[in-house]
Amino acid sequence: MCCDWAISIRRACGALNFDRSTHHYTSRRADQAGLERRIREICEIRVRYGYRRVHVLLEREGWGTNIKRTYRIYRDLGLQLRNKTPKRGVKAKLREDRHMAVGPNDxxxxxxxxxxxxxxxxxxxxxxxxxxxxxxxxxxxxxxxxxxxxxxxxxxxxxxxxxxxxxxxxxxxxxxxxxxxxxxxxxxxxxxxxxxxxxxxxxxxxxxxxxxxxxxxxxxxxxxxxxxxxxxxxxxxxxxxxx
CATH class of the missing domain: 3.30.420.10 (Ribonuclease H-like superfamily/Ribonuclease H)
Incomplete structure (x- = not known):
């Protein structure tokens, strides 16, 4: 509308009865791609963990997220536990990062x-x-x-x-x-x-x-x-x- 009629944002918002603060609002939500990736990694390794125990591990690692956000991501990624026995070939973390022990008690x-x-x-x-x-x-x-x-x-x-x-x-x-x-x-x-x-x-x-x-x-x-x-x-x- 501003481009087509060459009017200011103030006049356009007034004509549409639209609050200018809503137009200028910028989301302050942090990017959650890293958090989603970490939740998926945890669930691939600890396949029997529900969202509550995943949240405990995230807190230990200092992610600073609340349990409701953890649950929402956990649910959206489709990681909910199933009561039925999983099929063979359940995905888990690959083991390229494993290293040989270098000493006793390693x-x-x-x-x-x-x-x-x-x-x-x-x-x-x-x-x-x-x-x-x-x-x-x-x-x-x-x-x-x-x-x-x-x-x-x-x-x-x-x-x-x-x-x-x-x-x-x-x-x-x-x-x-x-x-x-x-x-x-x-x-x-x-x-x-x-x-x-x-x-x-x-x-x-x-x-x-x-x-x-x-x-x-x-x-x-x-x-x-x-x-x-x-x-x-x-x-x-x-x-x-x-x-």
Whole structure:
């Protein structure tokens, strides 16, 4: 209108009954492209995280966003969790940025191995390996494991062996728990998650678990949980100096 009739903005706004302040308004909203990219990266790695836990990680990294904005972006990107089992080939962060460990306690790898007692009662063994020295700080069998049990075992071990910089884990429920996440954050430990369905992302622990099963689990009968702990600890002590 200003160009066609060669009139000022004031007269054009007056003729249209349009507030000039609205015409001159400039949005002060910060560019959210970087925030969208970071939320997507977090969800690709931590595939079971909802928007609330994504927001906690963003706060730790200093993004300074509120939870409503996090939820809006999370929803607009279509990242909502589904109850159905995801198909194979779920996208996750590529691992080009992974580097080899350069010293002890630089990178640990952690996983579970399943076995049973002579009575048929199930066992779950938490296995941990230092990927640089191949030292095994702990083999901890229990009948069942929760996130808080993993934290309890790691804290007990780390007080003696020291805290690692990074722990490589899969997407198991115990490893994506709030308890482990909070422990890792408070201790300055990075949890490096494998891609779903990609055990080769954590090849060190897979190789160790195969040896552990062949040399220990397949060679013994475990009568009780205490018996299993004793025999596994004897094997761990044998394995560490020899390997």
């Amino acid at each position: 990178v640990w790898a952690m996983d579970f191995v399943h076995d049973q007692l002579a009575t048929g009662k199930k066992l779950r063994v938490l296995t941990v390996v230092d990927t640089f020295s191949r030292y095994v700080p702990v083999l901890d069998p229990r009948h069942s494991y929760r996130g808080e049990d993993v934290v309890q075992t790691l804290e007990r071990v780390c007080q003696k062996a020291g805290y690692p910089k990074t722990i490589r884990v899969d997407q198991g429920t115990e490893f994506v728990s709030r308890d482990l996440d909070l422990w890792a954050y408070s201790k300055g430990v990075t949890l490096d998650f494998s891609r779903p369905g990609k055990p080769t992302d954590n090849a060190f622990i897979e190789a160790f678990n195969g040896r552990f099963r062949a040399e220990c689990l397949n060679q013994h009968w475990f009568l009780t949980l205490a018996d299993a702990r004793e025999k596994m600890e004897d094997w761990r002590r044998y394995y560490n100096p020899v390997s």
